[in-house]
Amino acid sequence: MASHCWGYGEDDGPSSWHKGYPIAQGNRQSPVNIITAETMYDSSLSPLIVSYENYSSISISNNGCSVAVEYADAEQGPVIEGGPLGDAYRLKQFHFHWGHKDCQGSEHTVDGRTYASELHLVHWNASKYQTFREAVAAPDGLAVLGVFLETGKEHQGLTKITDALSMVKFKGSTADLKDFNPKCLLPRNLNYWTYPGSLTTPPLHESVTWIVFEEPIEVSKRQMEQFRMLLFSEEKEDEKFMENNFRPPQPLNGRKVCASYN
Ligand SMILES: CCCCCCc1ccc(S(N)(=O)=O)cc1
Numbered sequence: 001m002a003s004h005c006w007g008y009g010e011d012d013g014p015s016s017w018h019k020g021y022p023i024a025q026g027n028r029q030s031p032v033n034i035i036t037a038e039t040m041y042d043s044s045l046s047p048l049i050v051s052y053e054n055y056s057s058i059s060i061s062n063n064g065c066s067v068a069v070e071y072a073d074a075e076q077g078p079v080i081e082g083g084p085l086g087d088a089y090r091l092k093q094f095h096f097h098w099g100h101k102d103c104q105g106s107e108h109t110v111d112g113r114t115y116a117s118e119l120h121l122v123h124w125n126a127s128k129y130q131t132f133r134e135a136v137a138a139p140d141g142l143a144v145l146g147v148f149l150e151t152g153k154e155h156q157g158l159t160k161i162t163d164a165l166s167m168v169k170f171k172g173s174t175a176d177l178k179d180f181n182p183k184c185l186l187p188r189n190l191n192y193w194t195y196p197g198s199l200t201t202p203p204l205h206e207s208v209t210w211i212v213f214e215e216p217i218e219v220s221k222r223q224m225e226q227f228r229m230l231l232f233s234e235e236k237e238d239e240k241f242m243e244n245n246f247r248p249p250q251p252l253n254g255r256k257v258c259a260s261y262n
């Protein structure tokens with residue numbers, strides 16, 4: 001499979017990714033189903049430190065498999081550290097996965113429960129690697145914060161994103177999006193689960209320390225509908241609505257999911 005001829009359809013979806021990316025059948029793949037009774041409280045996990053004060057978002061773009069907000073690559077940029085992380089990891093971008101309807105769409109599941117969507121804030125180990133591209137394939141290269149989205153009241157902070165989606169309807173489209181503070185997308189309670197995993201899309205590198213927050217954020221049904229008017233397809237192609245862009249849970253293969261709280 002040439003690069004980027006994978007998708008979420010019948011023929012190019014998650015069950016066929018292993019043909020182009022054999023690591024799909026590796027032993028630290030993501031996402032996973034988090035069985036809360038089998039998580040392990042790890043008292044050595046220090047609190048997660050989120051330093052997002054110096055954020056400078058650049059743009060929002062439709063890359064044909066999700067919609068992503070990119071951040072400037074600056075020394076003093078937004079970083080996370082602490083928790084399971086030995087180094088400071090710099091925010092590169094965040095993006096979402098969602099379903100055709102509100103009862104499915106997340107990648108991680110909790111005791112089999114799926115959420116309407118899952119936000120991924122992607123960070124790379126800038127303490128140890130020179131570039132994101134170098135870090136993306138290293139076992140301690142990336143740290144991704146996972147935030148579940150469930151439908152309820154409108155999320156004020158998210159409206160700046162959902163109102164910009166109509167500007168990036170087609171695959172390959174990009175629009176300016178300055179000064180978006182990603183901190184507003186985190187839940188109030190930062191209790192989290194963490195485990196060693198992978199990218200959830202090709203190239204599926206096993207380079208991610210996953211940090212998944214237990215508490216979901218609330219977004220409105222209308223805001224979810226705005227994600228579903230995005231297209232997988234380019235302007236000239238037949239219209240294919242962007243939805244169900246999630247990979248199902250993968251085997252834990254003996255991995256322990258640790259909890260930051262008791
Ligand atoms: C050689 C370039 C690789 C870019 C990899 C981009 C990517 C980042 C995060 C995720 S996710 N869904 O695991 O957060 C998937 C893919």
Ligand SMILES: [Zn+2]
Nearest residue numbers: 095097120200
């Ligand atoms: Zn993702």
